[in-house]
Amino acid sequence: MTTLTKTEETPAPNAADPFLSVRDLRVHFSTEDGVVKAVNGLSFDLERGKTLGIVGESGSGKSVTNLSILGLHNPQSTTVTGEILLDGQDLTDVSGKQLEALRGNKMAMIFQDALTALSPYYTVGRQISEPYMKHTGASKKEARARAIEMLGKVGIPDPKNRVDDYPHQFSGGMRQRAMIAMSLVCNPELLIADEPTTALDVTVQAQILDLLKDLQQEFGSAIILITHDLGVVANFVDDLLVMYAGRAVERGSVREVLKQPQHPYTWGLLSSMPRLSSDVGEQLQPIPGSPPSLLNPPSGCAFHPRCAYAELVDGGLCTHERPLLPDGRGAACHLPADRKQQVFIEKIQPRLG
Amino acid sequence: MLQFLIRRAFGAVLTLFLISAVTFFMFFAIPQDPALLACGKNCTPDALAVIHQNLGLDKPVPVQFWDFMVGVFAGRDFAVGHCDAPCFGVSFATQQNVWDTILDRFPLTLSLSIGGLIVFLIVGLGAGMIAAAKKGTATDKVFSSASLVLSSLQIYFLGPVVLGLFVYSTGWLDKPKWVPISESVSGWFMGLLIPWLVISVIFTANYTRMSRSTMIEQLQEEHVRAARAKGMSRSYVFFRYAWRGSLIPIVTILGMDLGALFGGAIVTEFTFGLPGIGRLAVQSVQDKDLPLTMGVMVFSAAFILLFNVIVDATYALIDPRVRLS
């Protein structure tokens, strides 16, 4: 089914190391107004065959993280420091050509909106074939056959004919499938899906997610799913990373984070989400305030200006000292564990139902 | 596509008819009598009446328009001889067949426009793309500021300056003149070199700026980033994905500029003393030369309409969404 062959020269990855390991990643953009610290010391690991969800508001740094993994940031205005180890290879340290060889091949990305992410000027088939030809050296004919195969695999009916269609001739869901086909054409080991279903109808969303899951099982890829939709996250991911103002503020398995959230920001995210079991007329609780400026982040805990529980912390610690995120399961918050538990049980849990 | 062309052709014919009618009737709204120009020194009402009769101006205006339209499709007879269809009549001022006069002037205006077009498209789009690719660098800044300065120049300013420098003072180049390409290719080329350069300097600047900004815009498009995410190389994405998208606004502006280039031929032709359609247009209006005015108007309009159809067809070539919708 696949003609992709791995060369033996690639050093065998250390079994103990995770497939993707991001260590103290910092992504800073220099702008006319100053330096924007879009990602500021982010670390996480991802195993093969696993799915990591990253949630957070717009501007929390989740998309930037993924673009910098792919090396798609603007090299002139962006500095990336830290380590991005993919299969033992540090991506911050390889040449543009090497990255090009990896992109679309070993790692691929699914964009939020296939309408804008597929070029309107070329047929779907051509856009799927392109990376395949480039990465495998396949001929046009082979690549076309592969494109048809991939379209079939992602559930496009009559792929033989639709392969010559242009993206605008596809429906929204079909386009998204086509883009998934384009991303998966070289059997990537790492798949980054940036809000892959946001632009779609709810029914189609489920189909797409199912498709991704099936494909993951087939190829054994690692997936990073970026979303702000916690409903999607619950059914799909293994681990969850909550980001706020360029940093991870809570981490754990999806169960842990959703059932026992520890960070007030996570509480806020969960509370602002409608659920079927809630009473009609019950108010959603949006997080007050707006996301902080990344040019000039607040001192101490970046969330403190919006945090309802900051005064529960003694000595105004929240305003001048940044809480650290412990390794493994945990949250970056100064609230002592007992108070946290108390607040969660009294105020948050009832709302989550 | 065929249906599209048929539809457009039909629309064009209708537009041309309307332009003819409006021009014709507007001409008679001008309170100036074309006969006065052929009426010698002591122009008495009697003498005017004779000229009116000679020019056919004594008939009611709708009848004159009908005669004109008949001439366009079937030809007409004049005192100076028969005029084959498409007959736009015989010039009041020169007694020349209008259609032949226009065809005689057309190669110059076409050479001027197309030659300038080629130069400014190549240089302008090229410079814009380089600037976009090197956005923020010194190259970009030089290109961008140079184009800003150059785009504020006008042909009637730059033209005499170039003539003064390269023709009158130094004699490095010959004065622009019209040599048909059929007579001498090198004469044609050298004769139009200065006008081409001057036109293209002015238009180039606009196209540099436009090509730069649309390229930058296109490079930020999601599909361009997606193509990069597929592992396509920078230059491949630049030329295949971003450039193709940047052509749409450029073709749109080009469609308008082609009209302006044709119209701007008036200024260019006067600046360089070249006998083209633009000069003919001005002359015909000054001479109150109805047949020539009509001919030039309809011809130019037809040409601009043709350009519009070409531009629309080019859209379809560039963008499949246009093609199929």
Added chain:
Amino acid sequence: MSIFGTRKTRAVVVALAAGSLALTACGGNSDSGTKDKSKTQEDAAQQSQAVIFGDAAASTGPAPEVPGARSGGTATVYQDSDFSHLDPGQTYVSDGKLLDRLIQRGLTQYAEDDKGRLTLVGDLATDSGKTTDGGKSWTFTLKDGLKDQNGNAITSADVRHSIERLYAPFITDGPTYVQAWLSGAGTTYRKALPDGPYKGKHLPDSVLATPDAKTVVFKFKDAHPDLPQALAMPGYSLVPAKTDTKEKYDTAPVATGPYKIAEFKPGKSMTLVKNENWDPKTDSVRHQYVDGFNIQYNHDDDDQTKTILADRGEAKNAVMFTGQVSTNQVRNVVNDPEAMKRTIQGYAPYVWQLNFNLDRMKDKKVRDAITYALPSAQIYKLDGGAYGGETATGLISPTTPGYEKDYDPFGKLKKPNGDVEKAKALIKEAGAEGQKVVYAYGNTPVRQQQAVVIADRLKAIGLDVVKKEIDSATWYEQVGKVQNGLDLYMTGWGQDWPSASTVIPPLYDGTQIQDGSSVYSHINDPKVNSEIQRILKISDPAEAQKAWTALHHDIVERINPAAPIYFTKVFQIFGSNVGGIRYSTDSSYVDVTRIFLKK
């Protein structure tokens, strides 16, 4: 020549359309610092002597050689636009006249000496015409060996045809003097031969007779002593009967002069080559030095001046026809001694005058006041400076016989910038302080700038001026209306041939007042009217000239229908290889018949 007509207007409008800055430049002022090298009135005085009527000897070819002249080469001519007409019958304005001198011949033509004195000589005719009855009938005899460009012999029938075809309806733009004298004034002459000679009809022998193949006799009811001069106009040049193509003749005329049209691309160029059938022995004036002329259109004055001044390549052989040194290039030319050697200067026949609409400006004191007040020098400086004009003292141009350089009733020479005090006093005397006057002007840059100067001055002497701008394309049409609603307007007029008879009657004969006539001031004085009729019949040129001069004085001093402002001048430059260049009193531009190339 006609009033400043379509050509001039067109050039101005064209420059405007092209966005040219050339015409707004104020070259006149720049001259003040440099020594005025412009032609003085003394030189021009030659131009105003009465024309001599030449005899057979003066009319016999070949023409005397031009010193240093050499044959060969092709001259380049730069022109702004097409000649308005090629059909002689339609030709009236100057550009057509210059071309006509090269390719056509009429019964008479002017010979000029080095001083610019004119002698009317026979051209196709053996002499300048014979009359035995004081100008009522005129006899012309054709020379031997005359041929047109096709080699056909020219006979008296061709001359008759050339006159008769002017009655045909398609001839509308040329002069009408001779037709009117033969068959009736205005347009009534057309009734004598409504279709011209084309349907086999001819004028009766009692009007125009051709007793034999070489003789033509014109017979008038009244005496017309000016006929020989009228016949020298290009409008009366010969059109061979056999090859007359009527309307089409205007694009392809048959040549009788030393050159013929080899190629004509309307709006682009015209090539003249030698007419081998022109025999120099039959022509006492024209030469055939250059092999041909390459006439290129679409070069405006500025372009022509710059190109010829730069003197490179084919511009070394370049000739101006009706082009002039452009106002904003005057300084560059004047300050270059080498270039000045390549120029000619002379008077143009136009007199710019400020007409008083006598229907409205009835108080002579006010008219005199304005005449005293106007700053002529400031006004012509805006129209080319010292090389474009000169203070006018009367209404007769220096080019017109009868011009007196000392005649200066309003003291304009002493006070070229106007006499405000005297004007103020006159206005006061007339009790006209605050009187409203409407000053009209065309919307060209020169006229607009002049309007500012004139309005300021009228204000300064106590009048309430209302400026009214008029589309220059319809200028003469509008001010030519009897009910024009205007008080003051400037017009230019030039003679048709060197005689006051082509200036005073058209401008000051009140019996002609109607819409479209050139009696712009609406002067209608019985004494003037009757004098005009009397003088027109005087057959002795010298006596007639005396009478015109007296009438001129009477008009200016007793009536003052128009304030003289300035005489126009001509300033042309040529390529360094062009020889034989000389100002022609006849054409008021370069004499094209004697041009040669030095090498």
